[in-house]
Amino acid sequence: MMTRFGVHDLTVQFGGLRALDQVSFAVEPATFVGLIGPNGAGKTTFMDAVTGFTPATGTVTFEGHDLSRVPAHRRIRTGIGRTFQTLELFEDLTVRENLTAAAEKSTWWSPLVDLVRPRPSRAAAEAVEDALSRLRIEDLADVLPPDLSLGQRKFVTVARALALRPRLLLLDEPAAGLGTSEALAFAARLRELVEEGLTIIMIDHDMGMVLKVCDEIHVLDFGRLIASGDPEAIRQDPRVIQAYLGVDDDPAAAEAAEAAEAAVGPENGPVR
Ligand SMILES: Nc1ncnc2c1ncn2[C@@H]1O[C@H](COP(=O)(O)OP(=O)(O)O)[C@@H](O)[C@H]1O
Ligand SMILES: [Mg+2]
Structure with a gap:
């Protein structure tokens, strides 16, 4: 492969x-x-x-x-798509408009097209609706970012990246x-x-x-x-435990390591 x-x-x-x-x-x-x-x-x-x-x-x-x-x-x-650590959206555009702005492939003539046809191309519009539905946030399409919860904002940020397919x-x-x-x-x-x-x-x-x-x-x-x-x-790699929790002869770190292991133990099972 x-x-x-x-x-x-x-x-x-x-x-x-x-x-x-x-x-x-x-x-x-x-x-x-x-x-x-x-x-x-x-x-x-x-x-x-x-x-x-x-x-x-x-x-x-x-x-x-x-x-x-x-x-x-x-x-x-x-x-290759990405999101950034900060969650900046255009605060005066709806969620759908934010996705559309990302999905439109910009070209040198797009400012002219915007003047005569201020609507997204069909391909961009489809990509936007597809991104909204894949994250199941269709109901947020007409919401303005200031009215989103933090959790909803996270989904919108990912949807915006998905709109570029x-x-x-x-x-x-x-x-x-x-x-x-x-x-x-x-x-x-x-x-x-x-x-x-x-x-x-x-x-x-x-x-x-x-x-x-x-x-x-x-x-x-x-x-x-x-x-x-x-x-x-x-989970079992000693270098990872050390990098995260410091030297292992520190009793507080050892305790934290134990707690971390308990929190991620196999009994909690992967989310699949
Ligand atoms: N533009 C930059 N100029 C100089 N140093 C930077 C720059 N960006 C990041 N660093 C340094 O590079 C290291 C790695 O940073 P970063 O990749 O942001 O870490 P992480 O995302 O894992 O927290 C840090 O020491 C940070 O201070
Ligand atoms: Mg970082």
């Missing part, structure tokens, strides 16, 4: 700091991938490097193409700020998108949530990939 997405030796240098250090891994299609790591580990930098927002060395391949030298605005057109979606802490059960329900919905064929790489700091919903997990620490594997392998 052709690997749908891969990075090889991906490295980002900010002055004297290596924010990303020779990161390599591959992702098969329709996989839910978790990217975790402590604050400052390089997770957002990884996403910026993949999407071309920050200069990087190494290679990024997608569906057999080398994207390493493709500029950011064209990577989006190749089927990506085949790979990169999500930067999409569930941040949600309560545990709301975050799990949100992630379960993302899981359904993966079952339908989408590949998702999700950054999150909630290890319990990532271990529950993801097929495979990559762990960054100080820009380096320190562990990769399925939830079971990650």
Whole structure:
């Protein structure tokens, strides 16, 4: 099977700091991938490097193409979508209009088209309705962003990315700020998108949530990939426990590790 997405030796240098250090891994299609790591580990930098927002060395391949030298605005057109850590929407446009603004492929003549035909193309309109229904937020279509709850805003942000019909979606802490059960329900919905064929790489700091919903997990620490594997392998990896909870001879950390293990233990089962 052709690997749908891969990075090889991906490295980002900010002055004297290596924010990303020779990161390599591959992702098969329709996989839910978790990217975790402590604050400052390089997770957002990884996403910026993949999407071309920050200069990087190494290679990024997608569906057999080398994207390493493709500029950011064209990577989006190749089927890679993303959300940002902040949830900015056009606050004076409805949810549907926000999605439409994202879905319209902009061209040099689109300002002229807007003058004579201020309506979305049929393809864009279809992509928007499809994104709303896949996230089951059709009832929010005419709502203005200030009237959305935080949870609803999260769904809208993902729907907006889906309106560009990506085949790979990169999500930067999409569930941040949600309560545990709301975050799990949100992630379960993302899981359904993966079952339908989408590949998702999700950054999150909630290890319990990532271990529950993801097929495979990559762990960054100080820009380096320190562990990769399925939830079971990650849960037991001593480097992961140490990176998250500090040295293991600290009794408070040991207690926290135990609590973390209890919270994500196999008895809680994956959300599938
Ligand atoms: N534009 C930048 N210039 C300089 N340093 C940066 C820049 N962006 C991020 N960093 C640094 O790179 C490291 C990784 O940051 P980031 O990728 O945002 O971490 P994470 O998303 O895992 O919390 C941090 O030490 C951060 O301070
Ligand atoms: Mg970040």
